[in-house]
Amino acid sequence: MRWVDLKASILDFWSEFRRQKGGLLGIFLLVLLIFTALAAPYITSPDIPQKWHSYWEGNPTTVPPTWYNYFTSQKLAPHEVWGVNDVKFEAKGQNLGSGMKYYAFTFTYDNRYDIPPKDIILRNINVNLTNLESPAHIVLKVVRPDGKKVQLLDMDFTSGEVFQLAKMGSVRQAVFMWASQFEDPKVVASNRETIISTMDVMKVLFAKAQRGILVNPQALKGKYKFEVQIFTFNPGDKVDFSNMQIIFTGRTYGLMGTDYMGRDLWAGLVWGTRVSLVIGVSVAVLSVLIGIAFGVTSAYLGGWKDEFMQRVNEFVASIPTLPILILLAAAFKGHVTLITIVFLLVMFGWTGIAKVARSMALQIKEETYVEAARALGAGTSRIIFKHIMPQIMPYAFASMALSVPGAVLTEASLSFLGLGDPTKVTWGQILYDAQTNSATLNGYWWWVIPPGVAISLVALTFVLIGIAMDRVLNPRLRRL
Amino acid sequence: MGYGRYIVFRILNAILVLMLVTLLVSVLFTKVAEQDIKSSINEEIGLYLRGNPQLAQALSKDPQKYHQWYEREYNRRLKMYGLDKPFWVRVLERTKDTLTLNFGQTRNPIFGETNIAKIIMAAVPRTILLFTTAQIIVIFLGILLGVKAAQIAGSAFDRAISIVAMVTSSIPMWWFGMLAILIFSFKLGWFPGSGMTSIPPKTGFAYYTDVLYHMVLPVGTIVFVLFGGWAWTTRNIMIGTMQEDFIMAARAKGVPERKVIYGHALRASAPPIITMTIFALLGSIGGAIITESVFNWPGMGRLYWTALQQNDVRLVMGITFVTTLLYLFAMILADLLYGYLDPRVKVGASQKT
Numbered sequence: 056m057r058w059v060d061l062k063a064s065i066l067d068f069w070s071e072f073r074r075q076k077g078g079l080l081g082i083f084l085l086v087l088l089i090f091t092a093l094a095a096p097y098i099t100s101p102d103i104p105q106k107w108h109s110y111w112e113g114n115p116t117t118v119p120p121t122w123y124n125y126f127t128s129q130k131l132a133p134h135e136v137w138g139v140n141d142v143k144f145e146a147k148g149q150n151l152g153s154g155m156k157y158y159a160f161t162f163t164y165d166n167r168y169d170i171p172p173k174d175i176i177l178r179n180i181n182v183n184l185t186n187l188e189s190p191a192h193i194v195l196k197v198v199r200p201d202g203k204k205v206q207l208l209d210m211d212f213t214s215g216e217v218f219q220l221a222k223m224g225s226v227r228q229a230v231f232m233w234a235s236q237f238e239d240p241k242v243v244a245s246n247r248e249t250i251i252s253t254m255d256v257m258k259v260l261f262a263k264a265q266r267g268i269l270v271n272p273q274a275l276k277g278k279y280k281f282e283v284q285i286f287t288f289n290p291g292d293k294v295d296f297s298n299m300q301i302i303f304t305g306r307t308y309g310l311m312g313t314d315y316m317g318r319d320l321w322a323g324l325v326w327g328t329r330v331s332l333v334i335g336v337s338v339a340v341l342s343v344l345i346g347i348a349f350g351v352t353s354a355y356l357g358g359w360k361d362e363f364m365q366r367v368n369e370f371v372a373s374i375p376t377l378p379i380l381i382l383l384a385a386a387f388k389g390h391v392t393l394i395t396i397v398f399l400l401v402m403f404g405w406t407g408i409a410k411v412a413r414s415m416a417l418q419i420k421e422e423t424y425v426e427a428a429r430a431l432g433a434g435t436s437r438i439i440f441k442h443i444m445p446q447i448m449p450y451a452f453a454s455m456a457l458s459v460p461g462a463v464l465t466e467a468s469l470s471f472l473g474l475g476d477p478t479k480v481t482w483g484q485i486l487y488d489a490q491t492n493s494a495t496l497n498g499y500w501w502w503v504i505p506p507g508v509a510i511s512l513v514a515l516t517f518v519l520i521g522i523a524m525d526r527v528l529n530p531r532l533r534r535l
Numbered sequence: 536m537g538y539g540r541y542i543v544f545r546i547l548n549a550i551l552v553l554m555l556v557t558l559l560v561s562v563l564f565t566k567v568a569e570q571d572i573k574s575s576i577n578e579e580i581g582l583y584l585r586g587n588p589q590l591a592q593a594l595s596k597d598p599q600k601y602h603q604w605y606e607r608e609y610n611r612r613l614k615m616y617g618l619d620k621p622f623w624v625r626v627l628e629r630t631k632d633t634l635t636l637n638f639g640q641t642r643n644p645i646f647g648e649t650n651i652a653k654i655i656m657a658a659v660p661r662t663i664l665l666f667t668t669a670q671i672i673v674i675f676l677g678i679l680l681g682v683k684a685a686q687i688a689g690s691a692f693d694r695a696i697s698i699v700a701m702v703t704s705s706i707p708m709w710w711f712g713m714l715a716i717l718i719f720s721f722k723l724g725w726f727p728g729s730g731m732t733s734i735p736p737k738t739g740f741a742y743y744t745d746v747l748y749h750m751v752l753p754v755g756t757i758v759f760v761l762f763g764g765w766a767w768t769t770r771n772i773m774i775g776t777m778q779e780d781f782i783m784a785a786r787a788k789g790v791p792e793r794k795v796i797y798g799h800a801l802r803a804s805a806p807p808i809i810t811m812t813i814f815a816l817l818g819s820i821g822g823a824i825i826t827e828s829v830f831n832w833p834g835m836g837r838l839y840w841t842a843l844q845q846n847d848v849r850l851v852m853g854i855t856f857v858t859t860l861l862y863l864f865a866m867i868l869a870d871l872l873y874g875y876l877d878p879r880v881k882v883g884a885s886q887k888t
Binding site: 077366369370373374375376377378379381382385386460464467468471472473474486489490491494495496497498500503504506507510511512514515518519522 | 548549551552555556559560563566567701702704705706707709710711713714716717720721722728729817820821822824825829839840842843844846848851852854855858859862863866
């Protein structure tokens with residue numbers, strides 16, 4: 056086939072294909088998916104696969120996405136991370152005499168939500184102590200919108216301390232002591248211990264100072280001013296605030312929420328596109344190529360060789376794929392790589408295509424031009440590659456597209472059973488985690504719905520393209 | 536003659552597949568068992584030493600002697616467990632065990648049982664109950680809708696069926712099950728999303744209605760994901776048949792349209808519809824099995840899930856073998872049916888006549 060012929064046939068194909076609405080939608084989705092897969096490091100961050108399998112420090116666990124607020128009557132606080140530029144310094148190393156130094160900064164959190172943050176985390180304040188015997192001292196107070204002042208922290212600390220306010224016993228105690236003056240004394244007296252241990256510290260801290268603050272806190276909206284004071288006691292001590300982080304652990308997080316390890320599901324979703332596309336496309340291309348080579352060879356050879364190859368085909372086709380895949384994957388548990396999965400899926404994926412390719416080749420073999428070529432002395436490989444293959448190629452492209460969904464779904468199923476490549480981020484694994492953590496029975500919809508939609512979308516993309524190609528390339532089906 | 540040969544071929548093929556699977560299961564099984572036994576031999580020797588402080592003391596003085604003693608003891612136990620035999624002999628023994636469904640014991644009891652064969656025997660009927668019920672509904676619905684769509688090809692209804700088929704064939708069935716639990720069990724609370732019976736199980740007639748009630752969501756999931764594909768296949772085959780000459784002849788003769796469709800066209804389309812769909816059915820067994828585990832239905836699917844969670848390779852092997860057995864059985868059944876329905880089926884020598 057000459058280059059101009061190829062160009063003409065491609066243009067011809069395209070002018071037919073563009074009339075297929077479903078096919079165009081498929082192409083659009085495919086472009087979108089490929090873009091997502093390629094741009095994954097830029098959309099999210101490049102280190103996601105490395106850190107995916109560890110706990111994500113500082114993130115809230117199993118919280119819905121931020122946009123969930125548009126659908127709820129109670130507004131939930133989003134996740135916010137502040138740095139040194141978001142606070143106002145009032146004193147930076149002011150000398151108080153006899154080596155004592157004083158640092159002070161404030162930050163103001165505007166609580167516009169019915170449910171305040173889960174926690175406030177203050178971390179990465181580096182103190183460089185010359186004498187560990189006299190550590191630094193921190194005092195943290197909050198001035199509420201109603202003018203009431205609560206002292207949360209008053210303690211010594213050294214470098215590397217992480218202040219997770221809601222998780223600290225002293226803060227819990229302080230908040231309880233402060234709030235109990237507004238609560239019904241009878242309630243406080245009767246359930247003191249249960250209230251202390253079960254109350255949501257942040258909800259109480261951000262609540263209206265009224266009866267019920269402990270048992271049924273109502274959010275008090277407005278600006279909360281946090282005042283932090285730090286003292287050091289040796290002349291050589293230094294405090295470095297440049298990496299400081301203040302995290303308001305959200306009741307919601309990002310575009311897709313988080314899972315039980317605090318992982319950003321949006322990042323997982325974006326990165327999962329890569330594995331899904333790579334597996335789907337490579338399995339489809341390889342199994343179609345093998346299938347066609349097998350089928351055409353079988354048809355061309357004919358006789359007992361054909362018979363034998365057909366029996367081999369039937370044999371492989373009647374192996375129940377999924378149970379055997381599960382068995383093999385379980386046997387290599389923990390060592391399964393993407394290539395193993397591709398190999399296993401190709402091993403079982405070529406049979407159907409081989410069958411169709413054989414019957415097509417049998418027809419073409421009887422055509423007069425093949426006979427003519429043979430009469431001219433053309434060899435086996437020339438007839439196969441020059442005369443039979445080009446006729447089968449259109450079918451091959453359509454069946455490549457149509458075998459992607461099966462591969463994608465099987466890979467997802469294996470991952471869902473916990474048998475995928477453990478070093479990759481896959482949608483099936485996200486759903487596996489969701490299933491082992493009973494996400495459905497707890498109603499964590501943001502953890503269950505998006506990965507499944509993504510899997511279906513990849514499959515649907517190739518179904519649409521495949522059916523459209525089939526209609527264009529096999530005109531017999533066009534009337535259907 | 537053709538039919539008989541065809542069936543013999545198919546049965547031989549099934550036996551060959553079963554042999555391969557058995558061999559694969561046995562090889563993996565032998566490997567795993569070897570690792571298990573070797574690590575337990577080390578533990579046993581350690582325990583024995585701790586039980587005999589005098590011997591331990593005597594041996595600890597002389598490392599050379601300890602080494603000899605250890606080697607002797609290790610080999611003795613290896614022989615006791617039959618590990619001294621060559622690998623392939625053990626594989627063959629294992630094959631015999633597999634064929635006689637002697638898979639051994641699980642570490643933790645499942646369904647109150649530790650014998651793997653008994654556990655699987657308890658699970659199989661439950662899976663068949665769920666899957667068969669769903670399939671009957673799918674076949675009925677699929678053929679009905681497919682015939683209807685073929686009758687009014689090109690209409691909005693026909694296009695809707697095609698779209699539903701395309702979309703549902705792209706959905707992982709087990710994920711749709713998770714979605715169904717989320718909506719109908721968690722959000723709306725209409726149906727239970729887990730298990731086969733209430734806990735504790737009801738007695739008498741209430742038991743059966745309770746099981747039916749628990750079946751609604753899993754069966755609904757399987758039906759929803761599969762019926763579109765059936766309808767679409769039926770439609771495509773029916774449209775092909777409706778363009779045949781004998782349909783035109785029947786119409787020209789004045790046969791009522793209803794009779795043309797159900798009497799002539801559907802009957803002629805039956806063999807391809809049945810085979811295509813039975814093979815689709817066999818293909819969907821895997822998905823249905825995983826779906827089962829999502830619904831915590833105590834069948835083969837949940838066994839798979841439990842086995843993989845507990846890393847119980849013996850159980851995985853047992854389930855694989857039994858699933859393969861069932862699969863091949865269903866396949867031969869499909870072949871028998873197809874060969875019976877379609878007299879054109881001929882293979883081998885009779886193909887040429």
